[in-house]
Amino acid sequence: MVTRDQIVEWLKLVARVLEENKDYLTKLDAAIGDADHGINMDRGFKKVMSQLPSVQDKDIGSILKTTGMALISSVGGAGGPLYGTLFMRAGMAVANKYELTDEDLVHMWEAAVEGVIQRGRAQPGDKTMVDALLPAVEAMKKALEEGADTVEILRRGVAAAEKGMKDTIPLQARKGRASYLGERSIGHQDPGATSSYMLLKALLDVVSKEAGEEETSSE
Amino acid sequence: MVTRDQIVEWLKLVARVLEENKDYLTKLDAAIGDADHGINMDRGFKKVMSQLPSVQDKDIGSILKTTGMALISSVGGAGGPLYGTLFMRAGMAVANKYELTDEDLVHMWEAAVEGVIQRGRAQPGDKTMVDALLPAVEAMKKALEEGADTVEILRRGVAAAEKGMKDTIPLQARKGRASYLGERSIGHQDPGATSSYMLLKALLDVVSKEAGEEETSSE
């Protein structure tokens, strides 16, 4: 179970984590992209934060759709439409809800990541955020089937995302700017996969904290 | 007495001296101008050399006028019209002559330098070639009046030019590019005064060599 307030807390934590990791993400993007991913995401979540007060009393679907719209209109680049779509689709998947069952939660991520793939047409292995997101969704689905609780579902999702993120290092990019580098993209961790991992990790942190567990550092 | 052949020798020596001092003159011009005086003068006298064969059997006036035209059409910048005028006026002053008496010689330089002043409107002390040329003419006139021989006339002219050249160092430029530097032009030797000195020195070298005297280095 994830509450509306936890979703709000989550978005705030994401904003904080992205601010803290702005330079780190930008550095990753400098290696194989155009050195703006951290700047873009930070700008986007600042916008999200500025709009949050006006929607945080609404349902989770509205909050997430507003988040998506804020990202779409402020991030730009590839990250903007991708993360915008992620949150829009997530919001649409849980419209009118004030709390999410574990089924809702997993369904929400499934729909969200489906949206990302539709938007960006990246395949797994293309060295993009999909390489963190898709394994996470699959792990969460599996955990749900196996009857894991909310924290455990998210924990498995985060673990899969982290592995997927790290596994982007040896890959050669086939989508986004990094693809122009050809073989020179090998050996670098994908910035989008990294920010995706951070997103999931922040949700786990919020949920597990309220479940009485210790918060771990987010990087 | 200066012969037609000596004039031809002189021009050849000037071409050689300027080629050797191309970098030196350019370096002087870099300090207070636009770093091209040596390049310009060398280009000009290369052109003179290429035309010399076709006129070296003519009278001195023609040779000098051809030299002036060659400089005018190839040097450019401030140096082109000034040295072009110098040789044109020199040539006009000794038209149709195959040899120059000492009177002719001094008169030739007087007319030549008058042309430079008319063209450039520089006053003595403006930190230009005039500061080498004008004292030289005055010294040669005085030497002639005092009954000095050709070599002595030229020797005194060269000495005055050398002093004038060195005396440009403490001056603040009031003509040409160097004038934009204001006080920052102080402390540098004027490139045009330096090339003027070289011109006179080369003539002395040619004439004194034929007079059985030892040639001295030209820089």
Next chain:
Amino acid sequence: MKKLINKPETFVRESLEGMALAHPDILKVHFDPTFVYRADAPVKGKVAIISGGGSGHEPLHGGFVGKGMLDAACPGEVFTSPTPDQMLEAAKTVNSGEGVLFIVKNYSGDVMNFEMAADLARAEGIRVLNIIIDDDVAVKDSLYTQGRRGTGTTVLAEKIVGAAAERGYDLRRLADLTRKVNMNGRSMGMALTSCTVPAKGTPTFDLGEDEIEIGIGIHGEPGRERMKWRPADEITELLALSIIEDPPYTRTLREFDEEKGEWVEVELTDEPFKAGDRVIAMVNGMGGTPIAELYVVYRKLAQICEDKGLTIVRNLVGNYITSLEMQGVMITLLRVDDEMVELWDDPVLTPGLRWKA
């Protein structure tokens, strides 16, 4: 980093404000969301042409807004795609009822943002088609990459399609024309120096004192090859031959199918240049190159085209699609037919390109 800016955060906005002040007769600038649009928009009976992309490529795109070219341009932050709300607002402002054509450079960010914008605009009842420009032969394959980048041909497409819109072509015909321009245009660029993105403050890449980068993108993306400096003629030959001898290139691009009401993948293959072709040639400075050097390149390009049997019927030499203050050059060749040449010659009145007006 020394630039004529106040601070990185306000650079794009202040530059646009300056442009609006300088050309009030030609264009206006709207902020929040940001877009540049024709002073006389919407133009009755005319399909609106909109483009956009990251800033830092000026005059592209804002400098090509005006009679005979773009109705609106959506500038993002430096080298960052603009956002769909910009394009949506721009579309609403300049649409006269005849629909809107989005001309989009093939960068993942641009492509996705313009697709979202098109969806949003359609949801508001505006007819929109997106056509992608992907002309940079420095990118070899499309299977293992994002595909070719959109570069110099964009400028030529905006001019030609803008003229056609002015003549009253309908939306579908304009989309077809844009696709045709794209299929006949090829570009390749090189850099002598890097550029510095204001927000970053340090050069995007390091080039040694005697190194050059061949096949560079317009954002300082790495090129095909780094090599020692060589004379302009050799560089020109390298670029020109890469373009002229480029084999047929097949790519899959996404377009909106109005009958089906959905995005479909379209496979397109272009034809290489061949003797007898007529071309428009552009020698484009990357921002920091003196025009005198661009003419040195044009001289050699003209010789090469003559050798290869290509007739240059029109040309552009100057800064049209740039990478901030980067020094370097991009060559674009566009195979043209009579229709394209006629449209090229039509009047244009924009800050960046102007004739007969």
Next chain:
Amino acid sequence: MKKLINKPETFVRESLEGMALAHPDILKVHFDPTFVYRADAPVKGKVAIISGGGSGHEPLHGGFVGKGMLDAACPGEVFTSPTPDQMLEAAKTVNSGEGVLFIVKNYSGDVMNFEMAADLARAEGIRVLNIIIDDDVAVKDSLYTQGRRGTGTTVLAEKIVGAAAERGYDLRRLADLTRKVNMNGRSMGMALTSCTVPAKGTPTFDLGEDEIEIGIGIHGEPGRERMKWRPADEITELLALSIIEDPPYTRTLREFDEEKGEWVEVELTDEPFKAGDRVIAMVNGMGGTPIAELYVVYRKLAQICEDKGLTIVRNLVGNYITSLEMQGVMITLLRVDDEMVELWDDPVLTPGLRWKA
């Protein structure tokens, strides 16, 4: 030194050859001696306007040859005045019998070479008048220097006087108009970076990583003052106020007196700007500055002019008179009357400036 050239010795020539190839409809280039001239020269019944100077300032002057502007331009080596034989041949080629006006920037080399050329041309029966442009307020006094340098006003003068020649003004009236433009135009520039003369191969001056030079000439001559980098608005204010608040300036220039048949010294004093003046404003890039930055400068300049009661009636923002790849900006303000504005608006068709044609 990394440049898009083959070698320094052939740079000017190859660049001109490229220009001739790119614009055969507008101009031709003659070599030995070198000059650029209108493709349709001599134009019957029209006084010919000729300018020239060292190369490296492109598009000035060769890029301003064409209908409505110059009949011919004489390019020297980079930053070196051209020679009188170039001007003489150019004059002979473009003179239609109505005489020739030489527009000369106030550098000792240019002035002397154009004077010699005028004498030579007159000796061949061609009527010639020389008018000097000296508009650079960075040079304070004329008593102890060569006087003010000719900079941005030259571009505006060539446009306005070119239009007047096209309208049929006679030589004397054109000379008067050129002098009037000069007396109403003032400029000042600054550099963020040095330029590198190809023949020299190293930067003309050294500027520290955070230093700028204010009051620079167009050859990398030193300016008034070297200072730490500051925001574009402050730089713009510095330049604009130096121009707007410049006190009356008196100079002695040499002109040819046709009645007397000899060169005479003319003393001229200009009037400072005052509230209510209408001006043409030019924000000119020094060659390596992105146009987006020039618009940042224009934005502030427009504000300052408004504050000072000056109305900008026309403007130019771009690279018009440059110093190779130097980064920096020059501001020119020209006080105009109705006649000058009308002439400004007349058609012009040159590689560097084009409208209504």
